[in-house]
Amino acid sequence: MKAVVLPPPQPVANSNHFKMNIPASLGQGGADLFSLTSGIQLLIFDWQFNQVRLFQGALKDHSVGFGFCLDGRSDYHPTCFDRSFTIRAGESCFFSFPKGVEFFEKTDDKRMYRVNLLLDGERLLTLINRDEDRFYPILKSLEKRFSTRMGTILSPVMRTVLYQLLHCPYSGTTQQIFLEGKSMELIAHMMEQLCSGCRCCYDSTIKISDTERVHHAAHMLVQDLNNPPDIMAISRTVGLGRTKLFRCFRQTFGLSPFEYLRNHRLQMSMQLLQDGEMNVTQAALMVGYTNLSYFSKAFKSMFGIAPSELRRSIRKQ
Incomplete structure (x- = not known):
């Protein structure tokens, strides 16, 4: 089946809102894209193809996504991975991927209605940088080239927030503020669902070499209290991945680096x-x-x- 390349989104009322309409020869409906001030991209898809279609796209600027499917079904295949994932109505998903990844998506001739929230991995790390242990599953997934957690059921509270977001009563600046708040609320509910009940079990012993690296990291952290180095810079210098550094740091000192x-x-x-x-x-x-x-x-x-x-x-x- 030949892949269809959909037209690029076009600006609508203001510079933060873009819209893509499916050509009438392919079906009806389209997608709305909002670039929010926090760096989050909100995408609302509501379309229906006139037959089974395979279309091609790319994600250029963001590396983390939260998806919420209200209606429809499609098979999503990022080119950086060797298999596709099924997106179904009533489910949500979390995924991380390299910037600039291309993908193919096969969808049927039924209505597809879903919401995606895209952001940069560094932005997500900023949101959770004082609660690393609790969000260990998410941090771990960010270390992989491609990671996804599909099939998480949409909770009632998620459905309520989605309904409010999709039926925003405002326009202009007030609309942007409203959409920003609801998008952050969805991310919060999704992160809680991903990590609830998850106990991150790992070996409580640390290698001597890793202990030395952690002490080196601690020294770097407090060497200049007015201008402490970025945690990623410390991670690179001592030779420990960010997640492992946080884990070993807590096991050594009983505290996170920030604490x-x-x-x-x-x-x-x-x-x-x-x-x-x-x-x-x-x-x-x-x-x-x-x-x-x-x-x-x-x-x-x-x-x-x-x-x-x-x-x-x-x-x-």
Whole structure:
């Protein structure tokens, strides 16, 4: 069967909304694409071909996707993988793939109605960078060239959010804000579903060489508190994959790298305040906190006393 190349999306009301209509000779309907301010691309497909069709496409700018199928069925085959995956009504899926991947999709002559959310892998890592253990299954999948988890049932709450998204009552800027919020809500529900009940079992022992790498990583992390290196840069330098680094770090120190850095900063600020040479603002800036309110909350959460109160008590001594 010869593959059909669908026409590219064309801008509609504003620069953030694009639309692709299926040629009348092939069927009816089309797709809407919204480029949201967070970097997420929202795609809404609602079409029906007049016969079984094989069409060709490409995903150029994004490497992670969440799919939600409300109606229809199709077989999706990315060229970077050796087999196809079936997309069915009532199911959702998560997939990661190389940027620029081409794909073929075979769909029948029934209505296809689904929503896809595409984003960059780095954006997803930013969203979950303080909860690595909980989202270990997702982090692990991002390390592979191609990974997919198909056939997850659409939950009632997902269906409610999808209905709200597909029947947005607003336009213009308000529409963009609404779609952004609902897209993030869908991603949150999907991530919870992917990781709920999943216990990531791995060997609790660490090789001596890996322990040395973790200690090297910890040293790099706190060497410059005002400008700590990116976790990916640390990962490359010490020779551990990002997921393995987080796992070994927690097994070695009982903390994630972010928690380790935060604790080190706060302990250093405590020492500076106890020395009596700096005020609260100076101590906060010295250890890398530019938001004084956030620093005070973190300090009190860790030590049970606000830094200003500690400072006053020291001056009275």
